[in-house]
Amino acid sequence: RFSESPVLYPGVPELLRQAMPSELFIESSSWPQNNENEEASLRKALLELEKATPNDGRKRILELEKSHGLRRGWVWAKLGQAPLAVALAHLAAITERTDTKLGGASTAEMANLYVDAAWAVDTAALSAMASIKSTADAQAIGKALNAVYRPWLESAAEHLQQLAEKDPLPGHDGQGLEDVIVESGGLVLFADGLRFDVSQRLAERMRAKDWSVTMSTRWAGLPTVTATAKPAVSPVSNGIKGVSLGEDFLPALADTEQPLTTDRFRKLLAAEGYQYLSADETGDPSGRGWTENGGLDKLGHSLQGKLAGRVEEQVDLLLERIESLLDAGWREVRVVTDHGWLWLPGGLPKVDLPKYLTASRWARCAAIKGASKVDVPTVRWHWNAHERVAVAPGISCFGAGNEYAHGGLSLQESLVPVIRVTVGETKAKAVKIGDLFWAGLRCRVRIDRAQPGLSVDLRTKVNDPGSSVTQTRSIDGNGAASLLVADDELEGTPAVLARIAHRSPGSGVFGRRDMAKIAR
Known part of the structure; x- marks a missing residue:
């Protein structure tokens, strides 16, 4: 009975601890001391991966999975006392999926490979860290992720940048707006920083509610920061243009060339017939609407590596918001986002870019000062192809200590989802x-x-x-x-x-x- 519903018997674990027999032939799973000793052994083994090569790291994780995976069936895992054994399942999934590098002969082919399966590596990395709570366990999982996840992440980013150098990602005139424009009865929900792998979790929850869900992808505006990339996925994109890059990567109104402030952006929406809805408003579903949710990206910047433990909460909040809009009578909700992000516990690597060469320097991108020459990759600004932006190579940053960052060019930052959600006319009212x-x-x-x-x-x-x-x-x-x-x-x-x-x-x-x- 204790094994079936351990939370109903809070006094049993301590009694078992006191009653553990000394005989050799006993059932190991029955005694809390055995589980604790195994967790300590696993923690030590994961910490030792710090100096392992990627191949050795993958081999060692699979060995650990064979010896510790069974503990996920022990009662102590149900009580949350085997977090490393739980996290190990996600590490093993990463290991199995990263034995080969993410390739592709073009940016489009690479995007297809990522959408088909490779995104699961990113979600497994987040899930591994979300499984643990203590600082000591977080350090152990961080060492393991640096051994098997980081090399795959770096290789994919470098390959995409090489492909994009020959075949640049589309700018303002290179992608249509069909997937971000809605008709009457439709609403656009802008979710800041909704990375593709996280959007898959959201879509899965939607389908579980018997909603009709259609997913597609598009390339984010470069650099992948909100000032540039948010208006690029708005239904008023045609009323915006790029003049000069400036220090904040902000475009301007097409007619007056005034900087695109928040107030001016909302006026553009109103001029196109879109209601702007605050976070607690549902608006008039007979028209068209725009609303925003910025929780995920905000938490990423504040929590850095600890974001992993809050992703599910943010998915739940997005789902509840969408449900409230559908219940209010909106026939369609179109979920769009500006950019994704790179995430690596322990910190993304640092690359040098002298300040005197830049007008402004962010974590993963920088505005080049005048005609200065930089020794890092450059990309065309989304809003004006004549303006160049410096981006950090691979998964590096122009500063140390970033566990969460965006602004550069990688699949995680640049390939963004668009989710179309509809509910049939026969949908029952909310229970x-x-x-x-x-x-x-x-x-x-x-x-x-x-x-x-x-x-x-x-x-x-x-x-x-x-x-x-x-x-x-x-x-x-x-x-x-x-x-x-x-x-x-x-x-x-x-x-x-x-x-x-x-x-x-x-x-x-x-x-x-x-x-x-x-x-x-």
């Missing part, structure tokens, strides 16, 4: 929790507009069925259910009421959650 109250340790809930096959569950973690503190109950014909928490020691524990719509055996979809504390 809502109408009432929730406690009687002793029994939670009684009523669901408004309950659909057939709907069940509810109480959990301590939203997306973890293993954290359930009660038995899943089906909603009756009146939309009601009763959930009993058997363990009175859980009183006062924060819990989540999860709604599960069963479409097939063993699968489920989470809807909006209501937080509650288990109370008498």
Whole structure:
């Protein structure tokens, strides 16, 4: 019973710790000391990868996976006490996918290879770091990622830059606006820094809700900073042009050549019939709209390597925002973004670019001063092909200490998603929790507009069925259910009421959650 629902028996681990027998022939998975010793051994082995070659690093990780992977089935993993064993699964996935470099004879071919499968390497790297919590474990995972992820990342960026030197990425006149323009009833959601691999997580959640989802990609404006790349994916792009590069890579209005400030950008949207919606507005769905979400990029700059632990939260927030817009009556939501980003725990490498050669210097790009010659790659400014921008080679930065950065030329920064989301006319209205109250340790809930096959569950973690503190109950014909928490020691524990719509055996979809504390 403890193994099936360990959270219901918080006193058992300490009793097991005290009761571990001294005999040789015992079941290793039963005793917390064994798991702790194995975690310490794995941590030491991962730290030792710091000086390993890529081939040796991949070989060693696969060896560790054979010896430690089984611990993910131990009860201690369910309790979150085997984070390195959990992270090891993602490291092994990286190892298997990076045994060959990401190639391609053209930028388009390279983009196709990335979209088809290679993006999973990036998401596995983020997932590995998101699996751990302690500083010591973060250092161990960081060493492993530098051994097997960094070489692949560097090779791909260098190859793309070599291809782009011969066949430059399209500028302002090189890509159409068909994928970023919506008709009446459509809304554009600009999500700052929605990297392609993260967009795949978002699309997967959308499909789980039975929404119609269509994904495509386009090249971001260069340099891959918001000032340049955001207006490039806006439906008012034709009203914007590049005059001189300046220090901040900001384009101008096409008619007056005034700098494109936030206020002027919104006036352009209004002139084209787009409502600008703040984060808590849903607007008039009979027209067209534009709204923004900048949480992901903002967190990346502030948290750097620690961003990995917050990605899922940001995906959830984006999903909830999209759902609120669809529920408000918008027939289509078009999700666009300005750029992606490079991410590497421990820091991206540094390359020198003297300040006296630049008018401004950012993490991965720089405005060249006058006719100065620089010893780093240059690209055409998206808004004016006659203006050149210096970009850092490979995955390097023009400064030290950057674990999160963008502005340069790499698949992670430059290949951006466009997601089109629609819901059919027969879409049921959003299910809502109408009432929730406690009687002793029994939670009684009523669901408004309950659909057939709907069940509810109480959990301590939203997306973890293993954290359930009660038995899943089906909603009756009146939309009601009763959930009993058997363990009175859980009183006062924060819990989540999860709604599960069963479409097939063993699968489920989470809807909006209501937080509650288990109370008498």
